Amino acid sequence: MTEFTQIGTLMDSPLSPIIADLIMEDLKCKALERFGIEVPFYFRYVDDVAIANHLIEEFLEVFNSFHSRL
16 A cells, blocks of 8 residues: 655645645744844735845745745
8 A cells, every 4th residue: 555645735625725825924924033134025925925135035045944845
């Protein structure tokens, strides 16, 4: 028997977008808190992030440090 491990939610599930939005909002709050400086501009749409140009690399490094699949 093949072992199957699912990561995340099913794409067809009506709960998937709600859970994804909650998780992304939580990660955003934690990343901004860990970032340590006031971010002048931040906007998230679904799984895309827009942030002040000079902060992109540093913020993505902090944000992506939460999990290897981000």
